[in-house]
Amino acid sequence: MSQKHSNVFYVLTEGKGFLAEKNAIPVPNKPGFDLFRIGFYLSEGKTGRRRGPHETEAAMNAQIKRIETDAEYQATFEKRIAEILEGDGTLSPRYTRPDEKYEELFPPKPPRRGKQPKADRKNITEAERQAEKARYETAVSNAGKSIYDRQPVVNTEIRDTPIVLCLFRENDVTIPRKTKDWVIDSLMSVRFDDTHFKWLFEHNGNLDPEFRGFFDQLVIALDRKHGGIQLEGIPSEGGKTA
Numbered sequence: 001m002s003q004k005h006s007n008v009f010y011v012l013t014e015g016k017g018f019l020a021e022k023n024a025i026p027v028p029n030k031p032g033f034d035l036f037r038i039g040f041y042l043s044e045g046k047t048g049r050r051r052g053p054h055e056t057e058a059a060m061n062a063q064i065k066r067i068e069t070d071a072e073y074q075a076t077f078e079k080r081i082a083e084i085l086e087g088d089g090t091l092s093p094r095y096t097r098p099d100e101k102y103e104e105l106f107p108p109k110p111p112r113r114g115k116q117p118k119a120d121r122k123n124i125t126e127a128e129r130q131a132e133k134a135r136y137e138t139a140v141s142n143a144g145k146s147i148y149d150r151q152p153v154v155n156t157e158i159r160d161t162p163i164v165l166c167l168f169r170e171n172d173v174t175i176p177r178k179t180k181d182w183v184i185d186s187l188m189s190v191r192f193d194d195t196h197f198k199w200l201f202e203h204n205g206n207l208d209p210e211f212r213g214f215f216d217q218l219v220i221a222l223d224r225k226h227g228g229i230q231l232e233g234i235p236s237e238g239g240k241t242a
Helices: 057-069 071-088 126-148 163-170 177-185 211-226
Strands: 010-013 017-020 035-038 041-044 187-193 198-203 236-240
Touching: 035 057, 041 057, 057 071, 057 187, 126 163, 126 211, 163 177, 163 211, 177 187, 177 211, 198 211
Parallel strands: 198 236
Antiparallel strands: 010 017, 035 041, 187 198
16 A cells, blocks of 8 residues: 655645645554545545545544454455546645655744733834734633633734643743743644543654653643543643654
């Protein structure tokens, strides 16, 4: 089932053809299918077709487990891939351009430090300032509640700062500069694996060796804030992106 391919995942879309997907996460599996996920969608690398959305993380994991353990389903899955490719011949650019590099399509963002310069903020009205503050507080609150509920959180920026970094700051979890830089430059999302009861991190490059310990502190702080320590959710683990 092995065939040379790039480290870029593509999704087949209606009207636009194959589109490179920045936030795709590889899904290792015993049969060796080229699977990846985007949120609660499970996709196949050769065809770019996707299945979903699955309603929960458990439903997604059940689908992956079936692919791994059900031989009859594996045969059907592999046959379907072959039928799609034979039917219209659309092999993903992941395979037709095997030397393409993810880093070339999606260059790493330069590290961002602090807030925008004061000169750029002079003309912000009080109403705009309050609206900005409200958006920030809502985003941080929603992200914290998502972690408490063991739901995925994408590390998007609010006020030029990654949301996970905001959560550390607002919940009094102090992390070193090296770990802050890693959260800014590399962390893409966090999600809870409710089959194995652990947190997984999607990121570029290597996992910061200290991050998981600080994240576990954050989870405990958020559990206390939202209603008490939960038994599940620790330990956490990293999961590298392509």
